[in-house]
Amino acid sequence: MSELQDYSINIKTKSVRETIASGKALGNLLSPGDVVCLTGELGTGKTCFVKGLADGLGIKGRTVTSPTFIIINEYKGKIPLYHIDLYRIGAIDDLRDLGIEEIVYGKGITAIEWADRIKDTLPDERIDITLKWVDNKTRFIEMKAVGRYHREILKKVAKEMQ
Ligand SMILES: Nc1ncnc2c1ncn2[C@@H]1O[C@H](COP(=O)(O)OP(=O)(O)O)[C@@H](O)[C@H]1O
Numbered sequence: 001m002s003e004l005q006d007y008s009i010n011i012k013t014k015s016v017r018e019t020i021a022s023g024k025a026l027g028n029l030l031s032p033g034d035v036v037c038l039t040g041e042l043g044t045g046k047t048c049f050v051k052g053l054a055d056g057l058g059i060k061g062r063t064v065t066s067p068t069f070i071i072i073n074e075y076k077g078k079i080p081l082y083h084i085d086l087y088r089i090g091a092i093d094d095l096r097d098l099g100i101e102e103i104v105y106g107k108g109i110t111a112i113e114w115a116d117r118i119k120d121t122l123p124d125e126r127i128d129i130t131l132k133w134v135d136n137k138t139r140f141i142e143m144k145a146v147g148r149y150h151r152e153i154l155k156k157v158a159k160e161m162q
């Protein structure tokens, strides 16, 4: 019996620039339909990482900001990026109840901040990004391929970030 283990890589970033660079390395390699789920306390760099994703997807001309009041921001690039922030959701904990099921299972790329709030309803195939505060300038970032499809992508990201 062989059960597939989730594959993960760890990166330590020492500046905003490095966190954006790691997001960019991933964004470069994403394909339509990919879902990136970000988890980490406030100020750990989730939004910075999504800026990097947008860079990697060639999105220009609009700054990625935290969609704190509007739950979803859409950025048009070679593949559309849907940036969802669940910080303000209350008791709702289901993709369908939130009305974002069609986006998450659609042909764009979806990046979800505070994804752990809906963890039971996330797609089986996804990339989980967990960010931890180390000190003022340092963040620990784990990127995990959940399911089998994103392992190769993360191997490439690891190579690029060496
Ligand atoms: N290595 C780092 N990576 C990302 N952000 C950092 C880093 N070091 C310091 N910071 C600061 O941490 C904050 C991260 O903000 P943000 O990306 O909005 O976090 P979140 O979306 O997780 O709440 C910013 O104020 C940024 O300047």
Ligand SMILES: [Mg+2]
Pocket (backbone or CB within 6 Å): 046, 047, 066, 085, 113
């Ligand atoms: Mg944020």
